[in-house]
Amino acid sequence: MPQLITTRKQLTEAQQAYQRKKIALVPTMGALHEGHLSLVKIAKQQAEIVWVSIFVNPLQFGPSEDFSKYPRTLDNDLKMLEDLGVDYVWSPSVEEMYASSFAKASSDKEPLIQANPELTNKLCGLNRPGHFDGVCTVVKLLFDLIQPNVAVFGEKDYQQLMVIKEMVSRLKLPVEIIGAPILREPSGLAMSSRNRYLNEKEKLLATEIYKKLFYLSSLKQITELDLTKAKADLENLKIRVEYLEIFWNKILIAARIGSTRLIDNIKRSI
Numbered sequence: 437m438p439q440l441i442t443t444r445k446q447l448t449e450a451q452q453a454y455q456r457k458k459i460a461l462v463p464t465m466g467a468l469h470e471g472h473l474s475l476v477k478i479a480k481q482q483a484e485i486v487w488v489s490i491f492v493n494p495l496q497f498g499p500s501e502d503f504s505k506y507p508r509t510l511d512n513d514l515k516m517l518e519d520l521g522v523d524y525v526w527s528p529s530v531e532e533m534y535a536s537s538f539a540k541a542s543s544d545k546e547p548l549i550q551a552n553p554e555l556t557n558k559l560c561g562l563n564r565p566g567h568f569d570g571v572c573t574v575v576k577l578l579f580d581l582i583q584p585n586v587a588v589f590g591e592k593d594y595q596q597l598m599v600i601k602e603m604v605s606r607l608k609l610p611v612e613i614i615g616a617p618i619l620r621e622p623s624g625l626a627m628s629s630r631n632r633y634l635n636e637k638e639k640l641l642a643t644e645i646y647k648k649l650f651y652l653s654s655l656k657q658i659t660e661l662d663l664t665k666a667k668a669d670l671e672n673l674k675i676r677v678e679y680l681e682i683f684w685n686k687i688l689i690a691a692r693i694g695s696t697r698l699i700d701n702i703k704r705s706i
């Protein structure tokens with residue numbers, strides 16, 4: 437059973453109990469699912485001490501986004517981590533997380549770390565202004581506090597993975613970033629905490645997103661027309677496509693079903 441750590445004082449005490457061990461961190465916002473657990477399993481292979489953080493970071497949510505209704509299921513999350521050999525779960529309050537001088541300003545909605553605009557001037561960055569600055573700020577703070585040698589992030593949030601890798605290299609942070617493959621439901625739907633917002637009908641509809649990505653990934657060449665047509669097909673099914681684009685040799689999509697925003701991506705075949 438992992439030890440639950442909620443204050444900086446407990447965090448320091450926990451760190452004193454181990455010295456010079458290899459540490460891995462898996463940052464999450466909780467409402468854990470198998471996708472998160474797959475990251476934990478990778479972390480376990482990489483290090484002697486494994487931390488999972490569970491923190492819904494207000495800085496990365498826009499004013500009209502789902503911060504207050506984001507699912508918070510800490511007791512269940514701890515149960516899910518029970519048998520995975522996680523040593524510590526860091527789950528502070530917002531005040532405790534942003535208590536240092538580093539982050540005081542950031543809790544007042546001024547992220548202290550800027551993501552590289554060249555990576556955020558597209559895809560999710562366009563529709564979620566400031567989102568990646570909020571992500572960078574919290575991830576940098578997590579690294580400062582936990583001091584991991586390795587941190588595992590999912591390829592599900594591929595733009596986020598690129599942004600974090602760039603931040604780590606720009607700030608010369610002493611942490612290795614490992615990208616982990618996307619875990620999917622048997623239907624193909626990428627696992628996500630936000631899938632909880634979907635009813636059965638919407639969940640079924642959401643599988644069309646993966647089906648479309650899979651189809652596009654099978655094409656030898658993808659033209660603008662293919663993307664436009666795929667978008668129109670999804671829109672016809674009442675899936676509102678925010679973007680469907682190609683970067684980093686991936687086909688990436690963000691789409692809404694009802695008010696639920698889902699993202700996914702797939703490798704392009706060449």
Ligand code: AMP
Nearest residue numbers: 464465466471589590592593618619627
């Ligand atoms: P979140 O709690 O949504 O912030 O996600 C925490 C971490 O889990 C991020 O690095 C995500 O990319 C990763 N993750 C979320 N869903 C999946 C999935 N289906 N497969 C693999 N990793 C995932």
